[in-house]
Amino acid sequence: MPKGVKKYTAEWKIAKTLYFSEENSKHSSRPAVRVALGGMIIGVVVMIVAISVVIGFKQEISQKVAGFGSHVQVVRFDNNSTFELQPICVSDSLKITLKELPHVDNVASFISKPGIVKTDSAFQGVIFKGTDYWDYFSDNIVAGTLPTKNNEVIISTELAKQLCLQVEESFLCYFIGDELRVRRLYITGLYNTCMSAMDELFILGDIALLRQLNGWKDNQVSGMEVLLDDLQYLDEAADAVYYATANRLDDEGNALYTQTIEQLNPHIFLWLDLLDMNVVIIIILMLCVSGFSIITGLIILILDSVSLIGVIKSLGADNQFIRRIFVNQALMLIGKGMIWGNVIGIGLCLVQYFTHIIPLDPVSYYVSYVPMAFPWGWWGVLNIGTLLVSWLILLAPSAIITQISPAKVMHFE
Numbered sequence: 001m002p003k004g005v006k007k008y009t010a011e012w013k014i015a016k017t018l019y020f021s022e023e024n025s026k027h028s029s030r031p032a033v034r035v036a037l038g039g040m041i042i043g044v045v046v047m048i049v050a051i052s053v054v055i056g057f058k059q060e061i062s063q064k065v066a067g068f069g070s071h072v073q074v075v076r077f078d079n080n081s082t083f084e085l086q087p088i089c090v091s092d093s094l095k096i097t098l099k100e101l102p103h104v105d106n107v108a109s110f111i112s113k114p115g116i117v118k119t120d121s122a123f124q125g126v127i128f129k130g131t132d133y134w135d136y137f138s139d140n141i142v143a144g145t146l147p148t149k150n151n152e153v154i155i156s157t158e159l160a161k162q163l164c165l166q167v168e169e170s171f172l173c174y175f176i177g178d179e180l181r182v183r184r185l186y187i188t189g190l191y192n193t194c195m196s197a198m199d200e201l202f203i204l205g206d207i208a209l210l211r212q213l214n215g216w217k218d219n220q221v222s223g224m225e226v227l228l229d230d231l232q233y234l235d236e237a238a239d240a241v242y243y244a245t246a247n248r249l250d251d252e253g254n255a256l257y258t259q260t261i262e263q264l265n266p267h268i269f270l271w272l273d274l275l276d277m278n279v280v281i282i283i284i285l286m287l288c289v290s291g292f293s294i295i296t297g298l299i300i301l302i303l304d305s306v307s308l309i310g311v312i313k314s315l316g317a318d319n320q321f322i323r324r325i326f327v328n329q330a331l332m333l334i335g336k337g338m339i340w341g342n343v344i345g346i347g348l349c350l351v352q353y354f355t356h357i358i359p360l361d362p363v364s365y366y367v368s369y370v371p372m373a374f375p376w377g378w379w380g381v382l383n384i385g386t387l388l389v390s391w392l393i394l395l396a397p398s399a400i401i402t403q404i405s406p407a408k409v410m411h412f413e
Contacts, residue, residue, distance in 0.1 A: 033300055037337050039293025040390075043286040044341025045348070047382055050282045052349045054275045056373035061272060061366055062231050064195050065265050067136035068129075068202060070108070070225030071234055072241050073264065074098075077255035084114060084177075085222035087214070089251040098226055101240045103233040108133030109221040111210040116174045117203070119163050124200075126159070128173065130207035133225065137191050137204060143167050144189030150209040154189040156199035173203075181213055194362035219251070234260060283382075290337075290386065291393045298330040298394055327394050334390045338383060349374065 076086045090109055098107045111130040116123055134146050137154065144167040147153055155165065165171060167187055175181045185205065193199055211220065228237050238260045245256040262269045349372045352358055356369035 033297050033333065036293040036297030036300070037333055039296075040290050040334060040337030041341045041344065043290035043293070044338055044383075044386065045345040047283050047286045047386070048342065048345030048379060049348055050279050050286075051375060051378050051382065052345075052372050053370055054279045055375050055378065056371035057275065057365075057367070058272050059231070059373055060371040061268065062261070063136075064193050064366060065198075065268055066227065066231075066261055067140070067193065068195070068198050069261060069264055071228045071231065071261050072226040072238050073223050073259050074226065074241065074245055074256050075223035075259070077257040085112060086254075087216050087220040088223065088254055088256065089217070089219050090221055090224060091219065091251060094245075094248070094250075095224070097244050098224065098241060101226075101237065101244065103228050103230060103237045104226055104241075105229040106133060106135075106227045108225045108227070109207060109223075110225055111207050111214070111216075111222045113175055113210050113213065116176070117159075117163060118172050118174065119165065122163050124159065124163060126173070126203050127201050128153075128175075128210060129202055129204050130210035131204060131225075132207050133227075140191045140193050141189050142192050144187070147188050147205050149186075150206040150212070151183065151185055152188045153185045153203050153205035154191050155187055155203045157190045157192045158196060158199045159203070160187070160190055162200070175213055177214075183209070183213070194368055195366050196363055234262070287386065287389055291390065294330060294334060294390050294393060297333055298326060327391075330394050331391065334387065338386065342379075342383065346374075346379075 074088075076088045078086065095107050098104060109132055113128050113130075115126055115128050117126050138146055141154070142157060144154070160166065163171065165187060167190060170184050170186045173183050173185050175183070185203075191199075191204075207221070211218070214220075226237070226241055228234065238258060242258040245258060249255060352370055353372040353374075358370040360367055360369055362368045
Protein backbone atom coordinates (compact mmCIF):
# COMPACT_ATOMS: atom_id res chain seq x y z
CA MET A 1 0.00 0.00 0.00
CA PRO A 2 1.41 3.44 -0.91
CA LYS A 3 2.77 5.50 1.97
CA GLY A 4 0.22 8.34 1.46
CA VAL A 5 -2.68 5.87 1.57
CA LYS A 6 -1.34 4.25 4.76
CA LYS A 7 -0.97 7.66 6.38
CA TYR A 8 -4.52 8.65 5.42
CA THR A 9 -5.84 5.30 6.68
CA ALA A 10 -4.07 5.80 10.01
CA GLU A 11 -5.52 9.30 10.42
CA TRP A 12 -9.01 8.05 9.60
CA LYS A 13 -8.77 5.08 11.98
CA ILE A 14 -7.58 7.25 14.87
CA ALA A 15 -10.34 9.78 14.21
CA LYS A 16 -12.91 6.99 14.02
CA THR A 17 -11.67 5.46 17.28
CA LEU A 18 -11.82 8.82 19.05
CA TYR A 19 -15.31 9.58 17.76
CA PHE A 20 -16.93 6.22 18.47
CA SER A 21 -15.08 5.13 21.64
CA GLU A 22 -17.26 4.49 24.71
CA GLU A 23 -14.93 6.48 26.96
CA ASN A 24 -15.26 9.48 24.65
CA SER A 25 -19.04 9.20 24.48
CA LYS A 26 -19.22 9.42 28.31
CA HIS A 27 -16.84 12.37 28.53
CA SER A 28 -18.03 15.63 30.08
CA SER A 29 -17.49 17.50 26.80
CA ARG A 30 -20.06 15.43 24.92
CA PRO A 31 -23.05 17.70 25.82
CA ALA A 32 -21.24 20.64 24.20
CA VAL A 33 -20.50 18.52 21.13
CA ARG A 34 -24.17 17.53 20.99
CA VAL A 35 -25.12 21.21 21.03
CA ALA A 36 -22.78 21.74 18.07
CA LEU A 37 -24.38 18.76 16.33
CA GLY A 38 -27.83 20.22 17.03
CA GLY A 39 -26.80 23.53 15.48
CA MET A 40 -25.67 21.71 12.35
CA ILE A 41 -28.94 19.75 12.15
CA ILE A 42 -31.07 22.87 12.61
CA GLY A 43 -29.12 24.73 9.93
CA VAL A 44 -29.58 21.95 7.36
CA VAL A 45 -33.28 21.54 8.21
CA VAL A 46 -33.99 25.25 7.81
CA MET A 47 -32.11 25.45 4.49
CA ILE A 48 -33.90 22.39 3.05
CA VAL A 49 -37.34 23.60 4.13
CA ALA A 50 -36.66 27.17 2.91
CA ILE A 51 -35.69 25.98 -0.58
CA SER A 52 -38.67 23.61 -0.72
CA VAL A 53 -41.14 26.30 0.36
CA VAL A 54 -39.88 29.01 -1.98
CA ILE A 55 -39.65 26.78 -5.05
CA GLY A 56 -43.05 25.26 -4.24
CA PHE A 57 -44.53 28.70 -3.73
CA LYS A 58 -43.15 29.99 -7.04
CA GLN A 59 -44.39 26.91 -8.90
CA GLU A 60 -47.86 27.15 -7.36
CA ILE A 61 -48.32 30.87 -8.04
CA SER A 62 -46.89 30.59 -11.57
CA GLN A 63 -49.27 27.73 -12.32
CA LYS A 64 -52.24 29.76 -11.08
CA VAL A 65 -51.29 32.84 -13.11
CA ALA A 66 -50.66 30.69 -16.20
CA GLY A 67 -54.12 29.15 -15.75
CA PHE A 68 -55.67 32.55 -16.48
CA GLY A 69 -53.32 33.63 -19.25
CA SER A 70 -50.98 30.77 -20.26
CA HIS A 71 -47.17 30.93 -20.34
CA VAL A 72 -46.88 32.66 -23.73
CA GLN A 73 -49.57 34.62 -25.58
CA VAL A 74 -49.69 35.40 -29.28
CA VAL A 75 -51.91 38.40 -30.07
CA ARG A 76 -52.25 41.07 -32.73
CA PHE A 77 -49.25 43.37 -32.92
CA ASP A 78 -51.19 46.63 -32.74
CA ASN A 79 -53.30 45.64 -29.71
CA ASN A 80 -53.32 47.88 -26.66
CA SER A 81 -53.04 46.70 -23.06
CA THR A 82 -56.79 46.37 -22.46
CA PHE A 83 -58.84 43.17 -22.48
CA GLU A 84 -60.72 44.31 -25.61
CA LEU A 85 -58.29 42.79 -28.12
CA GLN A 86 -58.48 43.09 -31.89
CA PRO A 87 -58.82 39.74 -33.69
CA ILE A 88 -56.24 37.62 -35.44
CA CYS A 89 -56.97 34.83 -37.88
CA VAL A 90 -55.57 31.53 -36.63
CA SER A 91 -54.84 28.85 -39.20
CA ASP A 92 -54.41 25.16 -38.49
CA SER A 93 -50.88 25.29 -39.88
CA LEU A 94 -49.88 27.97 -37.34
CA LYS A 95 -51.27 25.91 -34.46
CA ILE A 96 -49.40 22.85 -35.68
CA THR A 97 -46.17 24.86 -35.97
CA LEU A 98 -46.49 26.11 -32.40
CA LYS A 99 -47.41 22.69 -30.99
CA GLU A 100 -44.28 21.17 -32.51
CA LEU A 101 -41.98 23.64 -30.74
CA PRO A 102 -39.83 22.27 -27.87
CA HIS A 103 -41.42 22.28 -24.39
CA VAL A 104 -44.86 23.27 -25.74
CA ASP A 105 -47.59 21.20 -24.10
CA ASN A 106 -50.70 22.76 -25.64
CA VAL A 107 -51.92 25.62 -27.84
CA ALA A 108 -55.38 27.06 -27.17
CA SER A 109 -57.44 29.92 -28.60
CA PHE A 110 -59.22 32.52 -26.51
CA ILE A 111 -61.44 35.59 -26.81
CA SER A 112 -61.77 38.10 -23.99
CA LYS A 113 -64.36 40.84 -23.65
CA PRO A 114 -65.16 43.27 -20.80
CA GLY A 115 -68.70 43.28 -19.47
CA ILE A 116 -70.91 44.20 -16.55
CA VAL A 117 -72.75 41.55 -14.57
CA LYS A 118 -76.07 42.70 -13.09
CA THR A 119 -78.33 40.97 -10.64
CA ASP A 120 -81.35 42.18 -8.68
CA SER A 121 -79.12 43.26 -5.76
CA ALA A 122 -75.69 44.08 -7.22
CA PHE A 123 -73.57 44.61 -10.29
CA GLN A 124 -69.89 44.01 -11.03
CA GLY A 125 -67.44 44.72 -13.86
CA VAL A 126 -65.93 41.51 -15.24
CA ILE A 127 -63.88 40.04 -18.05
CA PHE A 128 -65.68 37.33 -19.97
CA LYS A 129 -63.08 34.92 -21.30
CA GLY A 130 -64.10 32.38 -23.90
CA THR A 131 -61.73 29.44 -24.24
CA ASP A 132 -61.45 25.97 -25.68
CA TYR A 133 -59.00 24.74 -23.03
CA TRP A 134 -60.46 23.77 -19.64
CA ASP A 135 -57.83 21.61 -17.94
CA TYR A 136 -56.78 24.22 -15.39
CA PHE A 137 -60.28 25.23 -14.33
CA SER A 138 -61.54 21.66 -14.26
CA ASP A 139 -58.98 21.08 -11.48
CA ASN A 140 -60.29 24.10 -9.56
CA ILE A 141 -64.04 23.49 -9.80
CA VAL A 142 -65.51 23.39 -6.28
CA ALA A 143 -69.18 23.08 -7.21
CA GLY A 144 -71.11 22.13 -10.35
CA THR A 145 -69.60 21.29 -13.72
CA LEU A 146 -67.93 22.93 -16.71
CA PRO A 147 -70.08 24.68 -19.37
CA THR A 148 -71.42 22.60 -22.24
CA LYS A 149 -73.49 25.26 -24.07
CA ASN A 150 -72.57 28.69 -25.34
CA ASN A 151 -74.81 30.50 -22.83
CA GLU A 152 -73.32 28.66 -19.83
CA VAL A 153 -70.42 29.95 -17.71
CA ILE A 154 -68.47 29.27 -14.55
CA ILE A 155 -67.72 32.02 -12.07
CA SER A 156 -65.56 32.16 -8.95
CA THR A 157 -66.89 31.50 -5.46
CA GLU A 158 -65.81 35.03 -4.51
CA LEU A 159 -67.79 36.62 -7.34
CA ALA A 160 -70.79 34.40 -6.59
CA LYS A 161 -70.69 35.56 -2.98
CA GLN A 162 -70.54 39.22 -3.96
CA LEU A 163 -73.44 38.88 -6.40
CA CYS A 164 -75.45 36.45 -4.25
CA LEU A 165 -75.47 33.80 -7.00
CA GLN A 166 -75.39 30.02 -6.92
CA VAL A 167 -75.00 27.14 -9.35
CA GLU A 168 -77.95 26.77 -11.78
CA GLU A 169 -78.91 30.41 -11.34
CA SER A 170 -78.62 33.03 -14.11
CA PHE A 171 -77.66 36.66 -14.50
CA LEU A 172 -77.56 39.36 -17.16
CA CYS A 173 -74.23 40.38 -18.62
CA TYR A 174 -73.96 43.67 -20.55
CA PHE A 175 -71.29 44.05 -23.22
CA ILE A 176 -70.44 47.60 -24.28
CA GLY A 177 -69.11 48.14 -27.77
CA ASP A 178 -70.39 49.93 -30.86
CA GLU A 179 -73.78 49.06 -29.46
CA LEU A 180 -74.94 47.69 -26.12
CA ARG A 181 -75.49 43.95 -26.12
CA VAL A 182 -76.96 41.91 -23.30
CA ARG A 183 -76.99 38.16 -22.73
CA ARG A 184 -78.49 36.00 -20.03
CA LEU A 185 -75.89 33.55 -18.81
CA TYR A 186 -76.44 30.43 -16.72
CA ILE A 187 -74.02 29.30 -14.03
CA THR A 188 -73.02 25.63 -14.28
CA GLY A 189 -70.14 25.70 -11.82
CA LEU A 190 -68.07 27.63 -9.30
CA TYR A 191 -64.28 27.70 -9.27
CA ASN A 192 -61.75 28.88 -6.70
CA THR A 193 -58.05 29.43 -7.41
CA CYS A 194 -57.33 31.63 -4.33
CA MET A 195 -56.09 34.33 -6.76
CA SER A 196 -58.66 36.78 -5.46
CA ALA A 197 -57.75 39.60 -7.86
CA MET A 198 -58.37 37.33 -10.84
CA ASP A 199 -61.18 35.28 -9.35
CA GLU A 200 -63.22 38.45 -8.88
CA LEU A 201 -62.52 39.54 -12.45
CA PHE A 202 -62.96 36.53 -14.73
CA ILE A 203 -66.02 34.57 -15.78
CA LEU A 204 -65.40 31.78 -18.26
CA GLY A 205 -67.52 30.31 -20.99
CA ASP A 206 -67.67 29.05 -24.53
CA ILE A 207 -65.53 30.87 -27.08
CA ALA A 208 -68.36 30.61 -29.63
CA LEU A 209 -70.59 33.01 -27.69
CA LEU A 210 -68.00 35.80 -27.73
CA ARG A 211 -67.23 35.18 -31.37
CA GLN A 212 -70.94 35.61 -32.08
CA LEU A 213 -71.12 38.80 -29.97
CA ASN A 214 -68.15 40.32 -31.79
CA GLY A 215 -69.37 39.25 -35.21
CA TRP A 216 -66.09 37.47 -35.93
CA LYS A 217 -65.37 34.65 -38.36
CA ASP A 218 -64.87 31.09 -37.20
CA ASN A 219 -61.07 31.40 -37.35
CA GLN A 220 -60.86 34.78 -35.59
CA VAL A 221 -59.83 34.97 -31.95
CA SER A 222 -58.29 37.48 -29.56
CA GLY A 223 -55.13 35.40 -29.40
CA MET A 224 -53.48 32.06 -28.82
CA GLU A 225 -52.27 30.73 -25.48
CA VAL A 226 -49.17 28.57 -25.50
CA LEU A 227 -48.81 26.36 -22.43
CA LEU A 228 -45.46 24.80 -21.58
CA ASP A 229 -44.57 21.53 -19.88
CA ASP A 230 -42.10 23.30 -17.57
CA LEU A 231 -41.89 26.95 -16.54
CA GLN A 232 -38.09 26.87 -16.34
CA TYR A 233 -38.01 26.81 -20.16
CA LEU A 234 -40.13 29.97 -20.43
CA ASP A 235 -37.47 32.20 -22.03
CA GLU A 236 -36.36 29.49 -24.43
CA ALA A 237 -39.92 28.65 -25.47
CA ALA A 238 -40.90 32.33 -25.76
CA ASP A 239 -37.99 32.91 -28.15
CA ALA A 240 -39.05 29.90 -30.22
CA VAL A 241 -42.65 31.18 -30.41
CA TYR A 242 -41.40 34.64 -31.33
CA TYR A 243 -39.24 33.37 -34.20
CA ALA A 244 -42.15 31.21 -35.42
CA THR A 245 -44.57 34.17 -35.54
CA ALA A 246 -42.54 37.41 -35.85
CA ASN A 247 -42.21 37.31 -39.63
CA ARG A 248 -45.58 35.73 -40.21
CA LEU A 249 -48.86 37.50 -41.02
CA ASP A 250 -52.30 36.05 -40.48
CA ASP A 251 -54.82 35.57 -43.30
CA GLU A 252 -55.84 39.25 -43.14
CA GLY A 253 -52.30 40.61 -43.11
CA ASN A 254 -52.07 41.33 -39.36
CA ALA A 255 -48.68 41.07 -37.68
CA LEU A 256 -48.40 38.89 -34.57
CA TYR A 257 -46.92 39.82 -31.21
CA THR A 258 -45.55 37.48 -28.50
CA GLN A 259 -45.69 38.23 -24.78
CA THR A 260 -44.82 36.03 -21.80
CA ILE A 261 -46.58 35.45 -18.52
CA GLU A 262 -43.89 37.53 -16.80
CA GLN A 263 -44.52 40.47 -19.13
CA LEU A 264 -48.28 40.20 -18.58
CA ASN A 265 -47.96 40.02 -14.78
CA PRO A 266 -44.72 41.83 -13.88
CA HIS A 267 -45.83 42.76 -10.34
CA ILE A 268 -46.41 39.13 -9.36
CA PHE A 269 -43.12 37.86 -10.75
CA LEU A 270 -41.12 40.73 -9.26
CA TRP A 271 -42.62 39.74 -5.94
CA LEU A 272 -41.65 36.09 -6.54
CA ASP A 273 -38.11 37.14 -7.46
CA LEU A 274 -37.80 38.81 -4.06
CA LEU A 275 -38.33 35.40 -2.49
CA ASP A 276 -35.08 34.22 -4.07
CA MET A 277 -33.25 36.94 -2.15
CA ASN A 278 -34.92 35.77 1.06
CA VAL A 279 -33.67 32.23 0.45
CA VAL A 280 -30.12 33.45 -0.17
CA ILE A 281 -30.19 35.39 3.11
CA ILE A 282 -31.59 32.36 4.99
CA ILE A 283 -28.93 30.06 3.54
CA ILE A 284 -26.12 32.48 4.44
CA LEU A 285 -27.43 32.85 8.00
CA MET A 286 -27.84 29.10 8.44
CA LEU A 287 -24.35 28.45 7.06
CA CYS A 288 -23.04 30.92 9.63
CA VAL A 289 -24.96 29.12 12.40
CA SER A 290 -23.75 25.72 11.20
CA GLY A 291 -20.20 26.98 10.76
CA PHE A 292 -20.12 28.47 14.25
CA SER A 293 -21.47 25.21 15.67
CA ILE A 294 -18.83 23.14 13.89
CA ILE A 295 -16.01 25.49 14.92
CA THR A 296 -17.20 25.24 18.53
CA GLY A 297 -17.39 21.46 18.31
CA LEU A 298 -13.89 21.15 16.81
CA ILE A 299 -12.33 23.44 19.40
CA ILE A 300 -13.97 21.41 22.17
CA LEU A 301 -12.68 18.18 20.65
CA ILE A 302 -9.16 19.59 20.40
CA LEU A 303 -9.06 21.06 23.91
CA ASP A 304 -10.50 17.84 25.27
CA SER A 305 -7.64 15.87 23.70
CA VAL A 306 -4.65 18.07 24.55
CA SER A 307 -2.85 15.30 26.38
CA LEU A 308 -3.43 12.89 23.48
CA ILE A 309 -2.07 15.47 21.04
CA GLY A 310 1.03 15.88 23.20
CA VAL A 311 1.59 12.12 23.27
CA ILE A 312 1.16 11.74 19.50
CA LYS A 313 3.54 14.64 18.86
CA SER A 314 6.13 13.12 21.19
CA LEU A 315 5.93 9.94 19.11
CA GLY A 316 6.98 11.91 16.02
CA ALA A 317 3.69 12.89 14.37
CA ASP A 318 3.73 16.27 12.64
CA ASN A 319 1.09 18.99 12.99
CA GLN A 320 -0.57 18.22 9.64
CA PHE A 321 -1.08 14.58 10.60
CA ILE A 322 -2.77 15.53 13.86
CA ARG A 323 -4.82 18.31 12.22
CA ARG A 324 -6.21 15.80 9.75
CA ILE A 325 -7.21 13.47 12.60
CA PHE A 326 -9.38 16.13 14.20
CA VAL A 327 -10.68 17.47 10.88
CA ASN A 328 -11.77 13.91 10.03
CA GLN A 329 -13.39 13.62 13.44
CA ALA A 330 -15.24 16.91 12.86
CA LEU A 331 -16.28 15.74 9.38
CA MET A 332 -17.90 12.71 11.00
CA LEU A 333 -19.82 15.12 13.20
CA ILE A 334 -20.79 17.16 10.15
CA GLY A 335 -21.84 14.04 8.26
CA LYS A 336 -24.05 12.92 11.13
CA GLY A 337 -25.60 16.39 11.37
CA MET A 338 -26.26 16.53 7.62
CA ILE A 339 -27.83 13.07 7.56
CA TRP A 340 -30.20 13.91 10.41
CA GLY A 341 -30.83 17.36 8.97
CA ASN A 342 -31.85 15.86 5.62
CA VAL A 343 -34.04 13.21 7.24
CA ILE A 344 -35.85 15.73 9.44
CA GLY A 345 -36.05 18.45 6.76
CA ILE A 346 -37.38 16.18 4.02
CA GLY A 347 -39.71 14.57 6.57
CA LEU A 348 -41.21 17.95 7.47
CA CYS A 349 -41.66 18.73 3.76
CA LEU A 350 -43.45 15.41 3.22
CA VAL A 351 -45.76 16.02 6.20
CA GLN A 352 -46.72 19.47 4.91
CA TYR A 353 -47.08 18.21 1.32
CA PHE A 354 -49.57 15.49 2.26
CA THR A 355 -51.41 17.13 5.18
CA HIS A 356 -51.26 20.89 4.45
CA ILE A 357 -51.02 21.31 8.20
CA ILE A 358 -49.60 24.84 8.00
CA PRO A 359 -52.21 27.23 6.53
CA LEU A 360 -51.82 30.60 4.83
CA ASP A 361 -54.14 33.51 4.21
CA PRO A 362 -55.15 33.11 0.53
CA VAL A 363 -56.00 36.81 0.27
CA SER A 364 -52.38 37.75 0.98
CA TYR A 365 -50.47 34.75 -0.43
CA TYR A 366 -52.77 33.39 -3.19
CA VAL A 367 -52.62 29.90 -1.64
CA SER A 368 -54.44 28.47 1.36
CA TYR A 369 -51.49 26.44 2.67
CA VAL A 370 -47.71 26.44 2.53
CA PRO A 371 -46.82 24.71 -0.78
CA MET A 372 -43.91 22.30 -0.95
CA ALA A 373 -41.67 21.24 -3.83
CA PHE A 374 -39.05 18.51 -3.88
CA PRO A 375 -36.08 20.00 -5.79
CA TRP A 376 -33.69 17.06 -5.42
CA GLY A 377 -31.08 18.77 -7.60
CA TRP A 378 -31.06 21.91 -5.45
CA TRP A 379 -30.96 19.81 -2.29
CA GLY A 380 -27.97 17.92 -3.67
CA VAL A 381 -26.16 21.17 -4.45
CA LEU A 382 -27.05 22.46 -0.97
CA ASN A 383 -25.58 19.39 0.71
CA ILE A 384 -22.40 19.45 -1.33
CA GLY A 385 -21.99 23.20 -0.76
CA THR A 386 -22.62 22.85 2.98
CA LEU A 387 -20.06 20.05 3.26
CA LEU A 388 -17.48 22.05 1.31
CA VAL A 389 -18.03 25.25 3.30
CA SER A 390 -17.90 23.31 6.58
CA TRP A 391 -14.63 21.67 5.58
CA LEU A 392 -13.09 25.03 4.70
CA ILE A 393 -14.27 26.48 8.01
CA LEU A 394 -12.50 23.66 9.88
CA LEU A 395 -9.07 24.63 8.58
CA ALA A 396 -8.71 27.74 10.74
CA PRO A 397 -9.57 26.37 14.22
CA SER A 398 -7.58 23.19 13.57
CA ALA A 399 -4.46 25.41 13.53
CA ILE A 400 -4.70 25.46 17.36
CA ILE A 401 -2.95 22.09 17.26
CA THR A 402 0.27 23.69 16.04
CA GLN A 403 0.44 25.72 19.27
CA ILE A 404 0.41 22.67 21.55
CA SER A 405 3.89 21.77 22.84
CA PRO A 406 4.55 18.12 23.88
CA ALA A 407 7.01 19.22 26.59
CA LYS A 408 4.50 21.56 28.24
CA VAL A 409 1.76 18.92 28.05
CA MET A 410 4.00 16.28 29.64
CA HIS A 411 5.10 18.72 32.35
CA PHE A 412 1.46 19.60 33.05
CA GLU A 413 0.50 15.92 33.24
